[in-house]
Amino acid sequence: MKSAGGRLLAGLELDRAASQPLHRQLYGQLRMQILTGALPSGTRLPSTRTLVAELGVSRITVVSAFEQLTAEGFLRSRAGDGTYVDTLWSEAAPQQPMPRPPLSARSAATSSRGTDLFSEAPYSWAPAETESFVASQIASSAFPATTWKRLLGRHAGRTDPLMIGYSDPHGYRALREAIADYVNDVRGLGCTAEQIVVTSGAQQAFNVLAVLLLDVGDMVLVEDPGHISGRLAFQSLGCPVQGVPVDDEGAVVPDGPAHEGGSPARLACLTPARQHPLGMTMSPARRAEWIAWAQRNGSWIVEDDCDSELRYRGKHLPTLFGLDLSRHVITVGSFSKVLSPSIRLGYCVLPEDLVEPFASASSVIGRPPPMVLQAALADFLSEGHLHAHLRRTRRLYAGRQDALLEAVGQQLAHRIEARPVDAGLHVVGRLREDIDDIVVARGLAAGGVYTYPLGEYRLTRRLPPALLIGFAGTDEAHMPYAVGRMAAAWDRWERSSRRY
Ligand SMILES: Cc1ncc(COP(=O)(O)O)c(C=O)c1O
Numbered sequence: 001m002k003s004a005g006g007r008l009l010a011g012l013e014l015d016r017a018a019s020q021p022l023h024r025q026l027y028g029q030l031r032m033q034i035l036t037g038a039l040p041s042g043t044r045l046p047s048t049r050t051l052v053a054e055l056g057v058s059r060i061t062v063v064s065a066f067e068q069l070t071a072e073g074f075l076r077s078r079a080g081d082g083t084y085v086d087t088l089w090s091e092a093a094p095q096q097p098m099p100r101p102p103l104s105a106r107s108a109a110t111s112s113r114g115t116d117l118f119s120e121a122p123y124s125w126a127p128a129e130t131e132s133f134v135a136s137q138i139a140s141s142a143f144p145a146t147t148w149k150r151l152l153g154r155h156a157g158r159t160d161p162l163m164i165g166y167s168d169p170h171g172y173r174a175l176r177e178a179i180a181d182y183v184n185d186v187r188g189l190g191c192t193a194e195q196i197v198v199t200s201g202a203q204q205a206f207n208v209l210a211v212l213l214l215d216v217g218d219m220v221l222v223e224d225p226g227h228i229s230g231r232l233a234f235q236s237l238g239c240p241v242q243g244v245p246v247d248d249e250g251a252v253v254p255d256g257p258a259h260e261g262g263s264p265a266r267l268a269c270l271t272p273a274r275q276h277p278l279g280m281t282m283s284p285a286r287r288a289e290w291i292a293w294a295q296r297n298g299s300w301i302v303e304d305d306c307d308s309e310l311r312y313r314g315k316h317l318p319t320l321f322g323l324d325l326s327r328h329v330i331t332v333g334s335f336s337k338v339l340s341p342s343i344r345l346g347y348c349v350l351p352e353d354l355v356e357p358f359a360s361a362s363s364v365i366g367r368p369p370p371m372v373l374q375a376a377l378a379d380f381l382s383e384g385h386l387h388a389h390l391r392r393t394r395r396l397y398a399g400r401q402d403a404l405l406e407a408v409g410q411q412l413a414h415r416i417e418a419r420p421v422d423a424g425l426h427v428v429g430r431l432r433e434d435i436d437d438i439v440v441a442r443g444l445a446a447g448g449v450y451t452y453p454l455g456e457y458r459l460t461r462r463l464p465p466a467l468l469i470g471f472a473g474t475d476e477a478h479m480p481y482a483v484g485r486m487a488a489a490w491d492r493w494e495r496s497s498r499r500y
Contacts, residue, residue: 011038014055022057026065034074034090041090045075045083109235133451133486135277135426136337137473142396143340144389151376151385163371169363170355171198171347172374178381179347183333186309187273190322191349197358200369201346202306202334206233206269208362209330209348213267213300214239221268223251225457227276230269230304243459244268250275250282253289264297272320273308277457277468278428279421287320294328301329306346307337309390311423312398327351335377337425338390345369345377397425397472400479404471407483415490418469425472428454430464437465440490443497447489 011033014025033039046054048062055062066083069075073088155163170176173193180193199205206229214220216238222231224243231241242265245252251270270290272282282290294301303320321331334346350358368374380386401420404427408418416429429451431437437453444451444467454466474482 012055014057023061023064023068026055026057026061027068030065030069031072031074034069034085037090039085039090041085041087043085043090045085047082106236106238110232132473133449133469133471133482134473135452135468135470136341137470138337138340138425139393139396139400139472141475142389142393144385147380147385148376151379152372154379155372155375158375163375167368167371167374169197169359169368171196171368172371172378174382175374175378176347178378179333182381182386183331183349187305187316187319188322189319189331189349195350195352195355197348197350197355197362198368198374199346199348199362200344200366201336201341202304202332203229203233203346204362204366205332205346205348206230206302206304207237208358208365209267209302209332210234210237210239211365212354212357212361215266218266219263221254221265222459223270223275224459224461225277225454225463226269226459227271227304228457230302231459234267234269239266241459243461245461246275246278246280248280248283249286250280251286251290253286253293265299267300267302268294269302269304270320271304271306273303273305273316274311274423276304276306276424277426277452277454279424279426281314281317281422284317287317287323291320291324291326291328294324295326299328303329303331305331306334307424309338310394310397310425312394312401312421314422321349327353330354338386338393339377339380343373343377345373393472396476399476400471400474401427403476403479404469404474404483407480408469411480411483411487412490415487416467426452426468426470428466429469430466433465435465437467440465440493441467443493444486444489447485447492449486449489451486 012026012029014022014029016022018025020028030039045051045066048059048066051057051062052059066075066077070077070083073086074090075083076086077083158164175198176196177193179196179198180191183189183191183196199208210233214234214237218239220231220234220239220241221244222234222241223246225246226243235241242254244254250272251268254265268290270282272287272290274281290301293299301320301324305319308316319329319331321329323329328351330351331349332346333349335343336346339345348358362368405418405420408416408429412429414432416431418427418429421427431440436455438455441451441453441456451470452468454463454468471479
């Protein structure tokens with residue numbers, strides 16, 4: 001019969017200053033010794049009296065730890081003969097690292113953003129910085145916190161079944177109605193509330209659409225350059241993507257099948273309202289060509305429209321969804337840029353016959369977003385707060401864009417050329433020198449200045465080097481200072497890389 005002896009006692013270290021109670025510490029340490037094989041099966045533990053004396057703890061501490069370990073099958077007590085390590089866990093204990101299956105081949109697509117700079121998510125980039133050139137950054141100080149808090153409070157205490165139970169997979173009815181009114185008003189979409197399904201942002205909509213519309217191996221057309229996270233949703237499902245070039249009129253419609261001898265792409269994901277990341281609006285002629293393409297090939301179009309409400313000049317053009325009578329188009333929208341990405345609310349506008357299949361797939365993939373948020377947003381929309389917020393932020397962002405362009409003109413004109421954009425939250429700053437924009441962005445990031453390089457958004461096409469410079473996250477008055485920091489970081493990087 002083995003005895004735990006002094007080895008066990010020497011291995012136990014209880015910390016009286018820790019917030020974890022002593023019996024939980026004792027339990028955890030004994031459990032770990034059994035799982036790692038340090039206390040093999042059949043080992044007899046010291047008596048409770050010995051442990052109490054040696055560890056200087058109360059009897060109840062030792063007894064509760066032993067009782068819990070016995071209930072979980074780690075210890076067994078024999079009447080009149082003490083407590084032993086049970087065979088249940090100790091024999092399964094790994095003595096050395098065991099091989100595990102690899103991650104799925106498809107999972108690689110979810111991390112294929114390309115450069116090491118962007119393996120780090122934007123939230124970990126100096127989160128305390130109030131100024132940022134990150135393209136998707138909104139003005140956090142402009143968030144309507146008082147109204148939002150009041151609306152959340154209105155619903156947070158509700159205990160009716162609608163609020164507390166599993167909610168409708170289509171989304172909260174009042175929110176679907178408010179979204180239908182909103183998109184018909186600001187974008188002329190021409191849909192009913194029944195055609196809306198609420199999602200956790202555009203990203204969930206892309207994931208659900210990928211499951212709903214595509215089989216593994218189906219070809220997907222994406223814009224090159226184009227939105228990265230949307231593309232990854234399709235690729236991570238095992239669908240190859242093919243880039244279509246973008247010109248002044250938007251994404252160019254391919255002539256033939258996606259690849260030689262192959263069948264046409266099953267789906268095209270497009271940003272007609274404001275090409276992401278370059279910013280142009282798709283021309284009416286190009287819109288007609290894409291709809292004809294979808295009808296001719298029997299393919300889907302996903303119309304990604306995440307921020308066309310943030311338009312400073314020029315007119316809204318009719319959506320592909322509104323133009324297509326043959327029901328090949330699905331529109332995806334989001335409140336990430338118009339309100340905040342952290343509320344994780346977006347929506348899909350679907351042809352009637354896709355609504356039920358989409359809602360079913362959506363509830364398997366993620367369940368509907370929290371009801372409190374949906375109800376608060378429904379009120380936010382129906383009481384006119386979003387319209388007021390949009391009016392405010394449009395003015396704010398237009399001012400910030402002007403300030404950015406002015407400061408760039410004064411301090412960085414020798415390095416970049418940036419033109420005003422009609423919509424969105426960033427300008428595209430073309431580099432005057434033909435150097436790798438990813439290397440430049442990495443150099444600036446090393447100096448604490450964060451931008452997105454255009455090269456990150458490309459698939460295969462070589463593009464003139466450029467940086468996406470977000471203007472929404474920096475106060476107008478601070479813009480000259482922030483651009484000055486960028487200019488200084490650029491100079492420092494250039495000197496350190498000896499590029500005089
Ligand atoms: C082109 C594009 N689509 C969609 C989104 C919104 O995604 P989500 O709603 O998942 O935040 C963004 C946000 O940056 C975007 O740039």
